[in-house]
Amino acid sequence: MNREALDELKHQIPLMGYLQANDWQPARPLSRGRWMGLCPLHEDHQPSFLVDPNKDLFYCYGCGRGGDVIRFAELYHQVRFPQALAMLCQWRGVAPLLQETARFYGIQLHRHSEAVAYLHQRGIRSPELIEHMRIGYAPGGCLRGWLMQLGYTLPALCQAGLVTAVGYDSYSHRIVFPLEGNLYGRSISLSAPPHRFLPGSKGGLYGWEQARLCPEVILVEGLFDYAVLWQAGFRNITCSLGTRLNARQLRQLCEGTRTVYLAFDADFNSSGQQAAQCLSQSLRERGIPARLVSLPDGHDPSSFFVGGGNAHEFHRLLEEASL
Ligand SMILES: [Zn+2]
DSSP: OOHHHHHHHHHHSOHHHHHHHTTOOEEEEOGGGOEEEOOSSSOOSSOOEEEETTTTEEEETTTOOEEOHHHHHHHHHTOOHHHHHHHHHHHHHHHHHHHHHHHHHHHHHTTOHHHHHHHHHTTOOOHHHHHHHTOEEEOSSSHHHHHHHTTOOHHHHHHHTSBOTTSOBSOOSEEEEEETTEEEEEESSTTSOSEEOOSSOOOSOBTHHHHTTSSEEEEESSHHHHHHHHHTTOOSEEEOSSSSOOHHHHHHHHSSOOEEEEOOOOOTTOHHHHHHHHHHHHHHHTTOOEEEOOOOTTOOHHHHHHTTOOHHHHHHHHHHOBO
16 A cells, blocks of 8 residues: 555544444533544553644553554554554445445344244344334345445445455344444354354444443353343343454453353353353453353353243342352
8 A cells, every 4th residue: 555545544444433433422522623532452450641733643641652544543453554454444445335334234123024033933023123223034036136236335345345256145044233333243054154244353342332331241252142132121231242352342342340240151061151151251350340140051042031931030140140
């Protein structure tokens, strides 16, 4: 990438917007439109991170690091310069495209009875929940045409991962959940791999904006777990999309003081429980009280509710959760 292209990229991704999309919050204003806030690059307790939106530069008085949006992406995601560039390019191009895709798939859901039937089978019925999670359906074979008609080019769709190299829709016969900067697709047929994401990061914790305000948070590993809990009236829930948290998700969970209830799968090979054990230990090392919710053998929160469990019973599991 030459000098001009770099300047163009930086111009298109204002530092402040990128920081805020990554959960950074300005704490207090300074002169000339600059802001101070907690440093997202080191464990900061007093705002020492200065941002100048006019110059698109940052500097931290705590860890002494500073630079532009590319430098920030390098440090924040712990990647080298070329990878940081690739991440930023992807971020720049993909956001509006994903919005459009989510909207399209949302419309498809109610046009395909097999998708609605699958949701029912997974215990999902509430229209409010479908709207809250923006659940959609990818029938396959129609997204590409729709997006190209809107002016998106085939290479852009391929680069985002929405269309395969040979030109087919990547998501086919899948229930889809829009994530921040990604799209999760759960296959409704047994012949395809169950889970699919777009290339790139799965993003931060799902539903964190709402959950972060709660003194007690329930962490689940799958979006269907999140869905049934939300439908049962729980609002202090968040989802890590797998048992392995990325650095950003761990950071989110550890900012502030809260108790974390880990409600991972009680699968027969106990991998979910092992992951929960490890995570609870690393949370405690960071001063976050963590509790392990023990579901009946072979269950995850989703199957617990589908199998007839209710909010009252789940509350009891939370009360009984061990340290
Ligand atoms: Zn710092």
